[in-house]
Amino acid sequence: MHQLPRFVRHMAPLAAGATAALALSLAMGGSAVAGPNTVSGPTSDPACFVPVDENGTYFQWGAHSAPYKIALVNGFIANDWRVQMIAVAKAYAAQPSVAADLAEFKVISVGEDIAAQIAAANNFIDQGFDAIIVNANNTAAFGSVVRKANDANTVVLSFDNVIDDPNQIAINVDQTGLGRAAAQFLLDNSTADPANFLHVRGPSGQPVDIARNTGFHEVLDASGRTVTVVDVVGNWAPGDAQKVTADAIAAGGVFDGMYVQGGSQGATTALLDSGHPAIPIAGETENAFRQICNDEGLTCQSAGTGPAQSSVTIKTAIAALEGEVIPQQIALPTSIAFSPFKEGVDVFPELPGAFFAGNNFPDCNIGFTSEELASQTGENN
Secondary structure (H helix, E strand, O other): OOOOOHHHHOOOOOOHHHHHHHHHHHHOOOOOOOOOEEEOOOOOOOOOOOEOOOOOOEEEOOOOOOOEEEEEEEOOOOOHHHHHHHHHHHHHHHOHHHHOOEEEEEEEEOOOOHHHHHHHHHHHHHOOOOEEEEEOOOOOOOHHHHHHHHHOOOEEEEEOOOOOOOOOEEEEOOHHHHHHHHHHHHHHOOOOOOEEEEEEEOOOOOHHHHHHHHHHHHHHHHOOOOEEEEEEEOOOOHHHHHHHHHHHHHOOOOOOEEEEOOOHHHHHHHHHHHOOOOOOEEEOOEHHHHHHHHHHOOOEEEEEOOOOHHHHHHHHHHHHHOOOOEEOEEEOOOEEEEOOOOEOOOEOOOOOOOOEOOOOEHHHOEOOOHHHHHOOOOOOO
16 A cells, blocks of 8 residues: 555544545545645745746645655766766755755766656655656656656756656756857857857757757857858767867868857867867856966856756755745856956866856855865765
8 A cells, every 4th residue: 555645644634534535545546636736926035936937837835844855866977067066966955054954865867868767756756755856868758757746745846957847846047048148159259251160069869958059059040140060069078078179170170169068178178289270169167168268368158057056956845845935937047257257256276177167046045165065976875
């Protein structure tokens, strides 16, 4: 038999007959609720939980009993951003004010296997976790997970690569907008017409890569200029990005601008090592990329999502479990800076080159010291 969900155990006493009927229904695999209630806004924390659309949907779950069990189910892990994203999540969960609300915080990364990620999420639901956080390998594949979670009164949240289902909380920056910003930067800083741009993309099929590519081409196509784009796959990793950029140049490529979705320091190093003329570069928020742009006097835009969005998602999960009103779609600010980058604000010479800027969200009262981040890893726990 199935154990009664937590919300049933904490309901006010019902008439004896109704209670028996409810228990029988649940034992036979039924459910007393199917997800959150749809309510009116605003949220109790409007500075942090900013809705994508003020007239959009707001959710409210019945309050769970603290402390809570929360799991982060990650997919792809093989780059510095994902490692830092998990380290930041662990650092946030370890902060005393947050740890007091957590009975358990689990992290698992499954690689690019969609079925394995779905199975991991379902396993945490079966274990009675209060909330499941997902960075999805495939945004369209998690409908069954959301339905199962809602039947079990488990809160589902997704970020970065958000689940394409309206019955869970989606937390993200405008990934398409990042692609648009990169295209506009290259157009504004290159007079070539026709122009030839190199686009160092993320892993094939990853939703963030697709969204950024879509935005990139939207602006280029609407510009009225003749632009050719050479796509190479750098997997958001410095080593891969360096290799494919070097290969593109060695094959005779001469470019008027470069957009690097991730691994920007690797692609920029390859450009410099090849002797290719200096060109405008739109990259991610890696510390090493910003340092190279400063050192070499390059024209650079550095924009991205900030690995600490994982910590905002944990904060949102706790608020939802406390019974707070939460927007179904939460918009996070985008971090964009331009060279020359200011030391101590935009670039940090004392921190590793793989460090991504944008880990603090003051409006959410979320921030970290370098010591806190250095004490964590991207490993499963």
